[in-house]
Amino acid sequence: MPVEQHEDPFEGRLGDALRQAGGTFEADGATLVAGGEARGRRLLRRRRAAVAGGVAGVALAGVGGALLVPWGGSGGEESVAADPTPRSSADATKSSTPVSGDDLLRTLKGLLPEGKFSGEDSRGTESESGPYARLVYDDGKGGGAIGISMDRIEPGSRQAREVTTCPAEELVPHDACSTSRLPDGSLLKxxxxxxxxxxxxxxxxxxAELVTPEGHHVSVSEWNAEAEKDAPITRPNPPLSTEQLKKVVTAEAWRTAVDAIPEDPKVPGSAASGPTASAPAAPPSADGAAIEKTLIGLLPKDxxxxxxxxxxxxxRFVVVDDGKGAxxxxxxxQPGMDEVFGSGLEILPDGTRVATRQGPGDDKGGKGTVMWTVDTVRPGSLRVVVSAFNTGAQSADATRDTPALTMAELKRIALSEKWEQLVPKG
Structure with a gap:
């Protein structure tokens, strides 16, 4: 779901490192939502978070053919030879001519059909916060916020797959979503x-989200209003079609800009970190398919x-029906966790901490929704959190008075010994 005014506890812990704190969250009851919704929001809006703060938010779109790159080339169509693997210092310097925010804006405006521009903002590739360009575009049918952001991503990684995977309708209501592999091997959502x-x-x-085999990540967004939030709707749909979004997000110029982003000397394995650096081992995590199978096996028989x-x-999530509605x-x-969220903290004889919550659904849910949650952390820092709603989708209105699972059933699921068997030792 889209990121809104605050995040829940999972949002801060399911970032790029999956357990590193990211963003802010409020610990009041309304935001203690289990991690799927937050994770879905994060995946959908990861790039917008990087460029948030302006009137138009993150985004871009456009249409047109070959892009004439206004930087780092001879003035013709730029060819790109990106390589996310460690390079020599000479190679890194040769391929990393800075691209200014003004350059990005000029390129963006050159890709858009004829129209009026306002609300322009941008940041170049030398910024530690990452490059972007955004503006308000009006083709005569109403202004729409559009923009683009870009960064590097590890090809074939979990993050790359998640960025280009369509969300479940139960988590993120939408009208359409598709993922395809382009002839050059890039993934496009x-x-x-x-x-x-x-x-x-x-x-x-x-x-539109693009991840290339070389590790370029380009994100484009647009709205049918002049700002991402709190602005009047100005047109029925955003100004650019999905085909136009595709043409913009796949333009070679953005890959050139990604190549110009300086390597981070603090990131092991990057060109600037030196040839002897090695990436730390990722913490173990439970396989999603195994979680799903185990959860289904622990559900009540009715x-x-x-x-x-x-x-x-x-x-993982499931939608269940006990004959009274979804x-x-x-x-x-989540391994490596230390906190539980809720009330009535109980400490079991083996040291497991248990907190519970019964209250309204989160503030992004539908009307009349309630959420029941059991949050547990074992002595080995394995956190298992289970929540149930009185609706078949978190953003939908309530379809029944209470969830299909009782608090006792949720507690039994959360405390099952089977969860410990799913986390690799390491």
Whole structure:
């Protein structure tokens, strides 16, 4: 779901390192949502978070043919030879001519159809916070916020797959989403959804995510309003079609800009960190498919699973029906955690801490929703959190009075010894 005013506890812990703190969250009851929703929001809006703070938010779009790159070349169509693997200092210097924010803006405007521009903002490749360009574009049918951001990503990594994977409808309501592999091996995701999952404001958000085999990550977004949030809707749809978004996000110029982003000397394995640096081993995590199978096996016998989904590691959800309506159930299995969130803290004889919560659904949910949660942390720092809702999707209105699972059933699932068997030792 789209990122809104605050995050929940999982949002800060399921970042690029999956357990490193990222962003802020409030610890009040309304934000203690299990990690699937937060993870879905993060994956969808990762790039917008990097460029948040301006009137137009993150985004871009455009149309046109060959792009004439206004930097680092002879003035013709730029060829790109990107390589995310460590390079010699000479190679890194040769291929990393800085690209200014003004250059990015000029390129962006050159890709867009004829129209008027306002609200321009940008940041170049030398910025530690990463490059982007954004503006408000009006083709005569109403202004729309558009923009682009870019960074490096490890090809074939979990992050790369998640960025280009369409979200489950139960987590992120949307009108359309597709993922395809381009002839050059790049993965492209085209998404048409909404700024607010509960549609309390009908602001549309369309985006394109590109990850190349060389590790370029380019993100494009657009809205049918002149700002990402808190602005009147100016047109039925964002100004650019998905085909136009595709043409912009795949332009060679953005790959050139990614190549110009300086290597981070603090990141092991980068060119600037030296040839002897080695990346630290990633912490072990539970396999998503195994979590799903285990969760289904622990469900009460009187419920039927009607849909399921989640991510590659740590998080899964199922929608169950006990004959009284659909109920969304989600679980996170997270090693290396120390905190539980909720009330009525209970410490079991083996040292496991248990907290519970029964209250309204999160503030991004539908009308009348409630969420029941059992949050546990074992002495070995394995956190298992299970939540159930009285609706089949978190952003949908309530369809029943209470969730299909009782608090006792949720507690039994969360405390099962089977979860410890899913986390690799290391």
């Amino acid at each position: 085209l998404f048409q959804g909404y700024e607010y999952p509960d549609r309390r404001v009908d602001t549309k958000w369309w985006s 419920v039927k699973v009607v849909s399921k989904g989640g991510q590659e590691a740590e998080y 109920s969304f159930v989600q679980i996170n299995v």
